[in-house]
Amino acid sequence: MTRFRIKLTLTILGLISLVLLLMGMYFAKVLENSYLQSLHELLSRESKLVAQAVRFPDVFSNQSTLEERVKQVAPTEEVRLTVIDEKGQVLYDNSSHADEMENHFNRPEFMSALKGQTGISRRYSETLRYDMMYVAVPVEQDSKIVGAVRSAMSMKDITDTIHNMWYSLLTGLLVTLVVGSIVVSRISFSIIRPIEEITRVARNITQRQYESRVRIKAKDEIGQLAGAINFMASSLEQQMYEISENQQRLSGVLTNMTSGVIFISEQRRIMLVNPAVEKLLGTPGHEIVGKLHIEAGKSFGLSQYIDRCLDKSEKFRQEVHIYYPQERVLDVNFAPYINFKGEARGVVVVLHDITEIRRLEKMRSDFVANVSHELRTPITSIKGFTETLLEGAMQDEETCRNFLQIISDESERLYRMIRDILDLSKIEQKRIPLQVSRIHLQDMISSAVAIMNDQAQRKELTITLPTPQPEIYLMTDRDCLQQIILNLLTNAIAYTPEGGAITIRTEKEDQIVKIQVIDTGIGIPEKDLTRIFERFYRVDKARSRDSGGTGLGLAIVKHLVDNLHGHIRVDSIEGKGTIFTVTIPYT
Template sequence: MTRFRMKLTLTILGLISLVLLLMGVYFAKVLENSYLQSLHELLYRESRLLAQVVRFPEVFSQQGNLANQVEQIAPTEDVRVTVINNDGSVLYDSYSTARGMENHLDRPEFRMALLGETGMSRRFSETLGEDMMYVAVPVQQDGKTIGAVRSAMSMRDITDTIHNMWYSLLTGLLVTLVIGSVVVSRISFSIIRPIEEITRVARNITQRQFESRVRIKAKDEIGQLAGAINFMASSLEQQMYEISENQQRLSGVLNNMTSGVIFITEHRRIMLVNPAVEKLLGTPGHDVVGKLHIEAGKSFGLSQYIDRCLDKKEKFRQEVHIYYPQERILDVNFAPYINFKGESKGVVVVLHDITEIRRLEKMRSDFVANVSHELRTPITSIKGFTETLLDGAMQDEETCRNFLQIISDESERLYRMIRDILDLSKIEQRRIPLQKEQVHVQDVITSAVAIVNDTAQRKNLTITLPGTKPDIWLMTDRDCLQQIILNLLANAVAYTPENGSVTILTEVTHQQLRLQVIDTGIGIPESDLSRIFERFYRVDKARSRDSGGTGLGLAIVKHLVDNLNGQIFVDSVEGRGTTFTILLPGVEKFTERLQ
């Protein structure tokens, strides 16, 4: 039984007990007063009758006559009759001998009677040893009070009756409490059960169990309350579902955004970051949430703009450089967060990583500058020698031939450059379709070496081919693979001094072809290794131009390797040589040949 149910049961039982007790006391008093009133009337009438009989002198002054008259009128032993004269002396007493009795003038009922009034008193009788009721009336002769007659009766019967009534009352009260406790318990249960059910549902709602419902079909106020609780639970369930859906949508948007989002409160502490910000800052989100933005962001410039947005409550956009965990260029939008009251409660920061865009813009700018520079040289040569010929140099056959040869060489160089630019553009846009087939790697290498062999012999270079012991077959595009190998060989031959060597190695690891082109050339400085795959980038510009290269070979190799889902690495020591390593997937099989 719950505390409220116990309290309600005890309260109802207490009220019932109090009402029964008050009613019992009231009726007991009424009954007692009724008994006393009846007894008083009885004693009064008997005393009046005796006073009328004994008022005559021949009776009142003669004790014998007085006793006879009294005994004739009041023969019963239940009533005690006492007659006194006006000085208090007892003339007759139905229970004792008058001569041995003390003076009764001090008795209150006799004092009243001797004064001419009816006296009444209740007290314990020392003579009889019990409570008595006394009623005394005056005895008058010729208008004078000559004595008094008193009638008395024991209170035992009345007391016993009242005691029995109290016993019956207490017994009835006990029985009523027993029966009432059962009835009240069931009544309180019927009242408390709906409240307990409503309380249970309300508690479940606080614990996000919005599907709970009150199962009460009553039509009274409790039923109306249950209906209101059910409606509230249903409404909360719908609202929480919508809130959850909105939160999931927001979380999905934030988690999948490539742009970083940060929310900073008006207290300048970070309250929300998405995964993109974690990548930008190089710190897990749970490590920065709750911290001051200047502490977590580790960028003074970014923090400065956040403070500006918080102070001025204005929306603006700014480009910010950060240097931790790595250098990045960010395009950042700052906007104050305004709540429904129009109060500024924080700042929303959206970060776009434009590092790659800026790098590509720089590459594009460099590309345009390099193309312009590379085109200017052959065009200037062609224009200069053409003008010289037109000015009369063509009359000298030997000079004319030399100039025309130079014009032809520069035109060929210009043609190769334009062709490489177009090929590189097609490769970057993946406009060259791949025709994959089984390619014998050693045959492709041999074919590529044959093309550069004349140039290598003029420089007395030694080209070492991979062994033919394992036959390696690769599922790839033959033309792309040949162009990759040819460009690397041409690059190695061009930058290797006379009497040097070029070595080609092949190996199969984890179903991948590992192909290396190793030369003993001039090498590449470590500071330039990260840029050698850029278009027109040359380590030694003078020697590169003299070699006849366009500056696009390695860029073409890099994009061809990417198109074949491979990887390319370079390792070089300046003055000692360079090693290009290529990993290509698609090894179908390789077999050992017995020699």
């Protein structure tokens, strides 16, 4: 913008200089023509006056009379007067000796005078050594031209006047340029400054600095332009703020969605993914954006449905299985992206991971089947033995007693199963409030072992209690913790062969307390380790029923540990034994 200011200043000064020069040349020419016209008229009058005075033959042919007559008519020597005969010979000159002067026959003014005209000529005088103006008029005697009278005057005064005028003009021009430079610079600054300000704001707007404003309060067109720029900047700032807010909201929604969102362009390339998709596909977003969906998704079924949605522009829902990075079941919604012209320009894919839902549905189905199966067994036994008694077996006292004992055992087993189911339901729904109290861990474990001691002695099992030192105190729910230990002990006793050993260990580490129940039982196969906390899941079904177990003990333990904000882990080697480790926060 500085170059434009300089250009504007130089242009205005150039125009001023050109106007002054043209005006100076015009006035100089006018002045010169005015001087020349006045001089011409003066010389013409002088020449004609002298020509009238010397036209007589006795005067024109007599040199002394001629000289005397010329001096009478024109006594001053301001005007140079020269009398010339028809042959160009100088008869008289008031500035030089006539005898010493050359022939003037070839002088243009003289030649014009011989033709009866008034001759005018401007040239450098070799005699006087400066420019002269010559005016010659004919001298007539009886209508015959016998010579000419030439008057001349120096143009030195006119030339000096013109030179002085040009000097004054150039001096004025220089002063005008100096003063004009200051004035024009201020004027150009006042013109360019608003433009520079508007340009600055426009440049800031292109750099997303929408808060910039033009600080001009003028009422002219530039002020109106500045107001329009400010209004545009304010409108852009508001629109960009709204766009930014919408983008932030959209980004927040997409980022925090548990469902995956993918946008595929009409060129079948992935243009947008959210973090949930990265987790589902096991690939960072920056590595799949820009790639073809069939290359990035690594699922033929998913890509097939995307192509269908792109080709047919229809909205539909489909369940898709993917196997990388791990097997998942996805509920996928496919919808075409329609632009403002109503044209399909891509596909929006929303992926819901329903793997856990399908797993829970299977668990629920298995639970119903297991409950039905487990309930049917004791009910069938009770029904069968009852019918047998009713058909006459009651008459045999010993048989009747055996049947009634079996009915009593199955009834007890059915009662325990229903009680465990109800307890598990309450625990899952957190309907059992925690009664937190300070307990001595080793004492509580000792009381639980005492309860299970009879069962252990029947199988000749050895139970080793934790060392009493150091003493460990916990702020937790006593009933929950006792039920956890009782269920783990029950499980260990049930799956440990006769003569085996069970060891209980306690340990305090930082902010947690660790309780381990170690047995030398049959162990758990590796493939079953992830499922042993499921309801009614049994590794050895026949052994579990014989032991009177309901298949719900470890499921209850898992939920009780979760209620106490703890964690349970199982380590087992088939044929060598199992270690259950419970960690509970120490408070």
